[in-house]
Amino acid sequence: MKFKFSRPMSSAVWLVAACFLVGIAAPVPAQDAMVVEQWADYRFLIGDWMADNPEDQGKGECSFALDLQNKVIIRKNHAEIPASKDHPATVHDDLLIMYWANIYTLKADYYDSEGHIIHYTSTVSLDKDTVSFTSEQSDQAPQYRLSYVKIGDGKVAGTFEFAPPGKPGAFSPYLKWTMHRK
Numbered sequence: 001m002k003f004k005f006s007r008p009m010s011s012a013v014w015l016v017a018a019c020f021l022v023g024i025a026a027p028v029p030a031q032d033a034m035v036v037e038q039w040a041d042y043r044f045l046i047g048d049w050m051a052d053n054p055e056d057q058g059k060g061e062c063s064f065a066l067d068l069q070n071k072v073i074i075r076k077n078h079a080e081i082p083a084s085k086d087h088p089a090t091v092h093d094d095l096l097i098m099y100w101a102n103i104y105t106l107k108a109d110y111y112d113s114e115g116h117i118i119h120y121t122s123t124v125s126l127d128k129d130t131v132s133f134t135s136e137q138s139d140q141a142p143q144y145r146l147s148y149v150k151i152g153d154g155k156v157a158g159t160f161e162f163a164p165p166g167k168p169g170a171f172s173p174y175l176k177w178t179m180h181r182k
Contacts, residue, residue, distance in 0.1 A: 038100060038103075039066065039070070039073065041124040041128055041131060042064075042073060042098070042106075042124075042131060044150050044156070045064040045073070045075075045131070045148060045156070046064050046065065046066065046073070047063070047064060047181055047182075048061070048062075048063045048181065048182040049061060049062050049063065049064075049156070049179040049180065049181060049182065050179060050180055050181075050182050051079070051177050051178070051179050052155075052177070052178040052179060052180060053177060056082065057081075057082075058079055058080050058081040058082055059079070059080050060077065060078060060079035060080065060177075060179075061077075061078055061182070062075055062076060062077040062078070062179070063075065063076050071099065071100075072097055072098060072099045073097075073098040074095065074096070074097055074098075075095070075096040075097075075098070076093075076094075076095055077092075077093065077094045077095075077096075078091075078092075078093050079091070079092045079093075080092075091113070092112065092113060092114070093112065093113040094110060094111065094112035094113065094116075095110070095111045095112070096108050096109070096110045096111075096133075096146075097109050098122065105121065106121070106122040107119070107120065107121055107122070108120040108121075108122055108133050110133075110146075118135050118144055119135060119136065120133035120134060120135055120144075120146065121133070121134060121136075122134075129149060129150045130147060130148065130149045130150075131147070131148050132145055132146070132147040132148075133145065133146040133147070137168035137169075138165060138168075139165055139166045140165055141165055142162045142163060142164060142165055143162065143163040143168050143169070143171075144160070144161070144162050144163075145159075145160075145161045145162075145163075145171050146158070146159070146160050146161075147159045147161075151178065154180055154181040155178060155179070155180050155181075156178065156179050156180075157176070157177070157178050158175075158176070158177045158178070158179065159173055159175070159176050160173075160174050160175040160176075161173050161174060162174055
């Protein structure tokens with residue numbers, strides 16, 4: 001059976017159809033806003049940072065940057081630790097890649113120049129001033145926690161802690177530092 005229209009489609013019908021098709025193909029601003037909003041609790045970290053350590057403890061700097069069309073935050077870190085009676089001078093580089101595993105869970109993968117790899121899950125404090133990255137619990141390996149706390153205008157405090165194997169959550173500080181924006 002064939003359908004035959006008795007009159008041509010009016011220009012109003014064509015206009016409605018064209019608007020509908022353009023609306024389907026156009027980017028959705030709400031999605032872009034959602035991508036930006038999902039990083040809101042981590043935005044205080046975005047930028048270039050310099051460690052505030054005394055010279056005899058070494059010097060370091062890091063950067064946090066949105067990348068891959070705002071799908072990840074990449075932290076690059078470089079530290080130069082001077083020799084002491086316990087160890088030779090050391091250069092340490094590491095990379096932390098933060099990504100959304102799903103709409104509710106931020107994960108991060110850490111890699112360093114010493115060959116360490118740590119897989120983290122992130123949490124944000126209720127006051128939004130602290131972000132923490134905690135590794136999985138294990139009876140065979142230490143558990144790690146990396147935290148950043150806003151402490152003032154353009155300043156952040158950092159802590160790296162570990163818990164012995166088989167004692168999840170029993171964290172002890174390993175490193176503490178403060179940093180300021182470059």
